[in-house]
Amino acid sequence: MFSKILVANRGEIAHRIIRACRELGIRSVAIYSEADRDSLHLALADEQVCIGPPVSAKSYLNMEGIIDAARRTGVGAIHPGYGYLAENAAFARACEKAGIVFIGPTPDNLHLAGDKLTAKRIVQEKGVPVIPSSPSGVGSVAEAERIAEEMGYPVMVKASGGGGGRGIRMCQDRDMLLEEFPIARMEARAGFGNDEVYIEKYIVHPRHIEFQILADRHSHVTHLGERECTIQRRYQKLIEESPSPALTPELRGRMGQAAVAAAEAVRYVNAGTVEFLLDGDGNFYFMEINARIQVEHPVTELTTGIDLVKEQIRLASGGELDYSFDGIQRRGWAIECRINAEDPDRNFLPSPGKIESYRPPGGFGVRLDTHLYQGYELPVFYDSLIAKLISYDLTRDGAIRIMRRALQEFRIAPIKTTIPLHLKIMDDSSFQRGDFDTGFIERFVPDEDDDE
Numbered sequence: 468m469f470s471k472i473l474v475a476n477r478g479e480i481a482h483r484i485i486r487a488c489r490e491l492g493i494r495s496v497a498i499y500s501e502a503d504r505d506s507l508h509l510a511l512a513d514e515q516v517c518i519g520p521p522v523s524a525k526s527y528l529n530m531e532g533i534i535d536a537a538r539r540t541g542v543g544a545i546h547p548g549y550g551y552l553a554e555n556a557a558f559a560r561a562c563e564k565a566g567i568v569f570i571g572p573t574p575d576n577l578h579l580a581g582d583k584l585t586a587k588r589i590v591q592e593k594g595v596p597v598i599p600s601s602p603s604g605v606g607s608v609a610e611a612e613r614i615a616e617e618m619g620y621p622v623m624v625k626a627s628g629g630g631g632g633r634g635i636r637m638c639q640d641r642d643m644l645l646e647e648f649p650i651a652r653m654e655a656r657a658g659f660g661n662d663e664v665y666i667e668k669y670i671v672h673p674r675h676i677e678f679q680i681l682a683d684r685h686s687h688v689t690h691l692g693e694r695e696c697t698i699q700r701r702y703q704k705l706i707e708e709s710p711s712p713a714l715t716p717e718l719r720g721r722m723g724q725a726a727v728a729a730a731e732a733v734r735y736v737n738a739g740t741v742e743f744l745l746d747g748d749g750n751f752y753f754m755e756i757n758a759r760i761q762v763e764h765p766v767t768e769l770t771t772g773i774d775l776v777k778e779q780i781r782l783a784s785g786g787e788l789d790y791s792f793d794g795i796q797r798r799g800w801a802i803e804c805r806i807n808a809e810d811p812d813r814n815f816l817p818s819p820g821k822i823e824s825y826r827p828p829g830g831f832g833v834r835l836d837t838h839l840y841q842g843y844e845l846p847v848f849y850d851s852l853i854a855k856l857i858s859y860d861l862t863r864d865g866a867i868r869i870m871r872r873a874l875q876e877f878r879i880a881p882i883k884t885t886i887p888l889h890l891k892i893m894d895d896s897s898f899q900r901g902d903f904d905t906g907f908i909e910r911f912v913p914d915e916d917d918d919e
């Protein structure tokens with residue numbers, strides 16, 4: 468086991484990882500940018516290293532600086548969290564070269580998972596159903612038109628290297644395709660430095676269902692059940708839960724097997740997620756592999772009792788996976804609401820500023836993962852996720868009631884947050900029945916500006 472770990476991230480996920488280290492008796496090193504001098508993760512960690520100026524490119528994405536800090540502090544491993552360098556194969560390789568363990572999948576895993584088209588091809592060869600798509604990147608509008616015509620509208624234009632809901636454009640018809648195709652390519656080039664895009668069949672009224680995977684370095688792979696992540700805005704998750712109200716034990720069994728087959732097909736190691744879309748007829752399709760710990764991992768932790776971050780650390784240090792889904796006890800229901808510093812009434816405009824008043828919720832069935840405190844000033848430079856509120860109860864109905872109560876207790880002022888929106892959703896009868904698809908949120912927040 469490692470005696471010291473550097474946490475290459477900030478915000479709530481830095482807290483999450485530092486806490487796991489503390490419980491494992493591992494010393495932690497926090498890194499921070501000049502804009503994060505007042506961040507709470509510095510106080511929780513055993514050591515702190517300033518890594519550069521506020522902009523992420525020069526701090527939390529500064530590979531050389533981070534590896535240098537890791538060397539100077541003598542850590543055995545780096546945990547990248549999510550976002551930033553978490554899925555960067557070059558960074559994982561640089562860690563390897565420096566003799567530091569990257570807590571995550573192999574560089575090859577990261578490389579492959581970052582190329583959605585190739586990943587699809589490889590898992591399809593193992594018999595996993597995938598969303599029909601062009602076999603390779605599509606280079607011109609004319610080619611896109613031809614493929615879409617054959618496939619039938621609506622279609623999706625997707626960036627091979629995309630992530631975080633960006634580089635995805637839905638096209639209802641030919642006119643839309645002509646308009647959106649160049650935009651998608653531009654977005655892909657600007658956002659991911661790779662302008663390869665492909666055309667995928669649009670699955671109508673789908674649910675997003677994903678499976679948590681754990682794999683060790685000795686070819687043992689298991690899944691830990693599913694997460695329902697259908698409540699999304701602009702292809703980004705807002706609310707996640709486990710289990711999914713849409714799965715029967717039979718479907719869960721088949722999807723779980725497909726998820727494990729997908730992970731095995733790419734020789735996956737450590738924690739990861741296999742994402743599927745599920746259509747109204749019970750057909751499921753592989754979408755992508757997320758090669759990291761995910762924002763929504765707590766709902767799996769609460770229903771399985773397994774600490775996923777500790778498992779990541781244990782597996783990265785060579786530990787064996789000596790259990791499987793059939794052997795674990797799943798119990799109850801967990802729901803997570805992503806609290807963002809955004810104004811839902813103003814098209815989710817970021818709402819940074821000083822937290823003048825702060826009252827966190829608590830009590831039975833409530834977990835709060837956050838880096839907020841009273842008096843904290845939210846920097847303008849980073850992601851707007853400020854807290855994850857998770858409720859847990861024996862039943863889904865109970866978990867919704869606890870979530871509603873906790874959201875009501877939660878006060879963060881004067882900045883705007885997504886709390887009021889979450890409250891409306893908890894009160895919605897379709898949500899309560901578990902009857903929704905990825906278009907659910909449009910009823911609450913019409914998309915005013917589709918072009919960002």
Ligand code: ADP
Binds near residue numbers: 703704757
């Ligand atoms: P998940 O599938 O775990 O829900 P997301 O795709 O929402 O993950 O992204 C995880 C988090 O990382 C989100 O908070 C997102 O805004 C952030 N994120 C995604 N890509 C990047 C990036 N390149 N740099 C920094 N943060 C990112």
Ligand code: ADP
Binds near residue numbers: 623630668699742
């Ligand atoms: P990212 O890498 O940004 O997470 P994904 O490929 O996982 O991108 O897609 C994000 C979301 O976009 C999905 O959860 C789903 O809501 C929607 N989506 C993606 N592909 C399709 C599709 N072919 N049909 C319908 N919806 C899709």
Ligand code: MG
Binds near residue numbers: 742755
């Ligand atoms: Mg995805």
